Amino acid sequence: MTPEQAHKMITDILREIAPDSDPDTLPGDADIRDSLELDSLDFLNFVEELSQRSGRRIEEDDYPQLATLASGAKFLAGS
Amino acid sequence: MPALGADMDEGTLVEWLVKPGDQIHKGDIIAVVDTAKSAIEVESFHTGTIAELITPAGETVPVGTVLATITEAGAEVGGTGAAEPGGRAAAEAEAGQPGAAEAGVPVAAGAPAAMAVPTAGAAHPVAAAEAPKSKRAPGKRAPGRARPAKKPAPPGPGAPARSTPLVRHEAAQLGVDLATVYGSGPGGTITRADVEHAAASRRRRVTPLARRLAAELGVDLGTVTGTGPGGAVRKDDVRLAATAGAPAARQPAAQPPTAAAAPAGKAVPARTAERPGKAERAQSMRQAIARLMARSKREIPHYYVSNTVDMGAALAWLRERNRSLEVSQRLVPAALLLRATALAARQVPELNGYWTEDNFVPGTAVHLGVAISLRGGGLITPAIHHADELAPGELMAKLRDLVNRARAGRLRSSELTDATITVTNLGDQGVESVTGVIYPPQVALVGFGKIAERPWAVGGLLGIRPVVVTTLAADHRATDGYTGGRFLTAITDLLQRPEEL
Numbered sequence: 001m002t003p004e005q006a007h008k009m010i011t012d013i014l015r016e017i018a019p020d021s022d023p024d025t026l027p028g029d030a031d032i033r034d035s036l037e038l039d040s041l042d043f044l045n046f047v048e049e050l051s052q053r054s055g056r057r058i059e060e061d062d063y064p065q066l067a068t069l070a071s072g073a074k075f076l077a078g079s
Numbered sequence: 080m081p082a083l084g085a086d087m088d089e090g091t092l093v094e095w096l097v098k099p100g101d102q103i104h105k106g107d108i109i110a111v112v113d114t115a116k117s118a119i120e121v122e123s124f125h126t127g128t129i130a131e132l133i134t135p136a137g138e139t140v141p142v143g144t145v146l147a148t149i150t151e152a153g154a155e156v157g158g159t160g161a162a163e164p165g166g167r168a169a170a171e172a173e174a175g176q177p178g179a180a181e182a183g184v185p186v187a188a189g190a191p192a193a194m195a196v197p198t199a200g201a202a203h204p205v206a207a208a209e210a211p212k213s214k215r216a217p218g219k220r221a222p223g224r225a226r227p228a229k230k231p232a233p234p235g236p237g238a239p240a241r242s243t244p245l246v247r248h249e250a251a252q253l254g255v256d257l258a259t260v261y262g263s264g265p266g267g268t269i270t271r272a273d274v275e276h277a278a279a280s281r282r283r284r285v286t287p288l289a290r291r292l293a294a295e296l297g298v299d300l301g302t303v304t305g306t307g308p309g310g311a312v313r314k315d316d317v318r319l320a321a322t323a324g325a326p327a328a329r330q331p332a333a334q335p336p337t338a339a340a341a342p343a344g345k346a347v348p349a350r351t352a353e354r355p356g357k358a359e360r361a362q363s364m365r366q367a368i369a370r371l372m373a374r375s376k377r378e379i380p381h382y383y384v385s386n387t388v389d390m391g392a393a394l395a396w397l398r399e400r401n402r403s404l405e406v407s408q409r410l411v412p413a414a415l416l417l418r419a420t421a422l423a424a425r426q427v428p429e430l431n432g433y434w435t436e437d438n439f440v441p442g443t444a445v446h447l448g449v450a451i452s453l454r455g456g457g458l459i460t461p462a463i464h465h466a467d468e469l470a471p472g473e474l475m476a477k478l479r480d481l482v483n484r485a486r487a488g489r490l491r492s493s494e495l496t497d498a499t500i501t502v503t504n505l506g507d508q509g510v511e512s513v514t515g516v517i518y519p520p521q522v523a524l525v526g527f528g529k530i531a532e533r534p535w536a537v538g539g540l541l542g543i544r545p546v547v548v549t550t551l552a553a554d555h556r557a558t559d560g561y562t563g564g565r566f567l568t569a570i571t572d573l574l575q576r577p578e579e580l
Contacts, residue, residue: 020454039452039507040411041482048406060401060409 006076028070086371115363364457396577414475421466423569448498462498512548522554
């Protein structure tokens with residue numbers, strides 16, 4: 001997966017979880033949970049979706065890498 | 080119209096999911112009602128046959144209004160003429176005048192406790208123990224006499240709503256139940272447009288933003304083609320429909336639903352054009368919360384106790400457990416906090432129940448209310464039933480389901496009326512501690528703050544531990560601080576032995 005594809009996958013999922021938000025306008029280094037006001041259950045939904053679509057197992061230890069769009073895309077593209 | 084929470088005065092019947100003649104069982108979802116807070120799926124309190132739908136879809140009626148009559152198994156269905164008086168009489172029976180009822184059981188007449196079941200002339204109260212809270216607000220109940228008669232009553236079972244063969248054919252094609260369609264033609268005749276609209280709206284998913292925009296732009300959502308996931312209508316779709324001129328977009332809406340998307344008879348409840356806009360909803364929710372919280376602080380002498388709980392053992396256990404599990408099976412710390420609260424409520428039953436008529440009535444089970452913040456503001460506190468009997472994994476699954484449904488507006492009536500104690504968890508918002516306002520007529524509200532690492536003294540040594548501030552707001556009429564302390568100690572102890580949770 002290219003970083004661009006990973007970026008799109010993340011924003012697509014975020015748009016579904018928070019329908020009224022616009023993740024495309026989110027700065028790459030902004031904290032996703034804070035910016036979109038996701039609670040722990042939203043975040044779990046996010047990780048679950050991400051894991052399913054990317055076919056990659058995501059451990060709890062990996063969560064910090066999913067904090068921003070930039071770090072998340074890098075994490076997914078690195079697999 | 081059931082009271083779906085102590086803060087509800089009226090509700091709008093959005094859609095009927097049953098029709099006269101349908102067999103229903105206790106707990107079946109029979110209608111969708113829109114309240115100030117959310118659209119709620121209303122469950123039947125009875126088993127029997129639907130005799131008549133009295134309140135038509137689209138009408139807003141006060142709490143206590145008879146929505147429909149149900150004939151219990153074995154009883155004769157009253158004629159068209161008898162059903163309406165039966166419904167009325169049922170409502171009067173609720174007010175303490177039994178005997179007048181002929182046939183038919185009022186569905187959700189007032190809160191469950193107040194519901195009478197007049198069958199063949201004999202009224203007997205049902206489920207009196209189910210919701211003692213309803214006794215608290217007799218003034219709020221508006222029995223049948225208060226029912227506004229703005230619209231003519233719909234035809235009874237003997238005279239189904241009028242429609243032409245063409246319309247019936249179209250309805251069959253689209254999988255639309257005509258009994259659930261509101262006729263806009265002369266004399267309530269159901270037109271083809273009504274059927275198409277019903278078909279389009281019932282399988283329509285609309286984002287709140289799109290709904291608001293549609294209201295602003297005057298776009299009929301039934302005519303908009305959705306491009307979101309599962310055909311969901313988004314704001315761009317609404318804008319497109321507004322600029323393109325709506326009629327052109329009508330065709331796609333008339334496509335028959337696929338079997339997978341909308342199996343006949345199990346249609347997705349419509350909650351589109353009839354619902355108020357987002358701003359209006361936010362305002363009415365604010366007002367509902369304002370009324371309830373003001374009542375709580377006016378009536379309930381709160382006392383507060385708090386405790387800081389070492390979460391080291393619980394988080395370590397959680398981490399180890401989650402390591403071997405798929406994402407969907409993983410627990411969040413909130414699930415353990417809820418589990419501990421539910422078990423503590425069982426250990427200290429004095430805090431689990433209702434204060435009603437100057438007495439404490441213990442809950443028959445631990446139904447854990449969970450405060451859930453909604454996107455766009457406001458909150459709702461549905462209950463996880465029998466939370467003390469659920470293993471952490473089950474509790475977690477229930478919690479996720481409840482949060483998802485609360486935010487999608489798909490809660491059930493029992494979930495909004497049954498909570499015996501409520502938890503608010505503001506840890507995700509980063510607050511240190513939250514001291515809550517009790518949700519009447521409950522007598523306790525448990526608050527959890529953020530789990531944060533803090534210096535912590537153990538065995539004479541200073542270490543860094545994850546801790547959470549746990550608070551209890553309790554009704555001093557029902558219990559004293561000593562009981563509250565026992566409750567918090569129980570939570571603390573339980574969280575030190577997570578493997579036993």
